[in-house]
Amino acid sequence: MENILSKQEIDQFKKDGAIFLKGKFDINWIKKLEIGIEKDIKNPSPRFKSHTLKKGVPAYLEDYWTWDLVPEFNDFVFNSPYARIAAELMSAKKINLVMDNWFLREAGSKSSTPFHHDVSYFDMEGTMCVLWLPLQPTGKNEGVAWVKGSHLWNKLFLRVLFKDGHKVEGNECIIEGKKYELPPDVLGNKDKYEFLKWDCELGDCVIFDMRTLHGTLSSSIPNKTLSRYTLRVAKEDAKISYIGDWTSYNYRKAMQEAGYKNGDPLGGKMFPTLYKSI
Numbered sequence: 001m002e003n004i005l006s007k008q009e010i011d012q013f014k015k016d017g018a019i020f021l022k023g024k025f026d027i028n029w030i031k032k033l034e035i036g037i038e039k040d041i042k043n044p045s046p047r048f049k050s051h052t053l054k055k056g057v058p059a060y061l062e063d064y065w066t067w068d069l070v071p072e073f074n075d076f077v078f079n080s081p082y083a084r085i086a087a088e089l090m091s092a093k094k095i096n097l098v099m100d101n102w103f104l105r106e107a108g109s110k111s112s113t114p115f116h117h118d119v120s121y122f123d124m125e126g127t128m129c130v131l132w133l134p135l136q137p138t139g140k141n142e143g144v145a146w147v148k149g150s151h152l153w154n155k156l157f158l159r160v161l162f163k164d165g166h167k168v169e170g171n172e173c174i175i176e177g178k179k180y181e182l183p184p185d186v187l188g189n190k191d192k193y194e195f196l197k198w199d200c201e202l203g204d205c206v207i208f209d210m211r212t213l214h215g216t217l218s219s220s221i222p223n224k225t226l227s228r229y230t231l232r233v234a235k236e237d238a239k240i241s242y243i244g245d246w247t248s249y250n251y252r253k254a255m256q257e258a259g260y261k262n263g264d265p266l267g268g269k270m271f272p273t274l275y276k277s278i
């Protein structure tokens, strides 16, 4: 099968930790995901939440792990080109699902995304990447910005809550030889970092390394409602790693109940294989 990406794109992803890809997703996928969000909002999972504390103001909404509840998401996860693109980016022989979610920032919402990296939120280790797929045209100051090269810092940062206030979860600690540090104050030191951000038309996306720091950089408040679908996947080296109490939240229980143990490879009901090279 012909490659979807050029060598230059793959090299850039490895070097920068995030890459913009033009028009890789058909508009029908975008429409489908939009319908998926509408359905999910009408019939949300128990994980659905608003990150906006104040009631009655434009909110920042999220639901996650709904690929097996919403048929449109299921279709995208299994049949869109993402798994193949991720395999090319990570030089993977096999791609497994880690977790899907969507974010919706209502027009006028003052809530924002804290700077964080996704690797700290999951009970897995290994090579992983994230798709960020806007479902409306989204200007570079209306979405998320990525800190160039931060995936290569060899650092692990504590988890930050998306809820207004952006509380950091837990204290600095060392667990099984891994040091968890307070995330840097990116917004307070913007001149210290190089940021990546892009204007996205429908069908464009950003794919980033699970270790790349990202968050809301611009203080501009969206004047239209913006949503995006995000999807995390892993390469064959990934395994289950229950990291520590400070990351314990509701889906850890589901993983343990489903029988996943430390060191297990990804697979099975919760982390199905999406791509395998033949």
Ligand SMILES: O=C(O)CCC(=O)C(=O)O
Pocket: 103, 104, 113, 118, 130, 132, 144, 214, 215, 228, 230
């Ligand atoms: O798009 C957003 O609002 C947040 C996305 C994000 O931070 C993530 O997927 O990790």
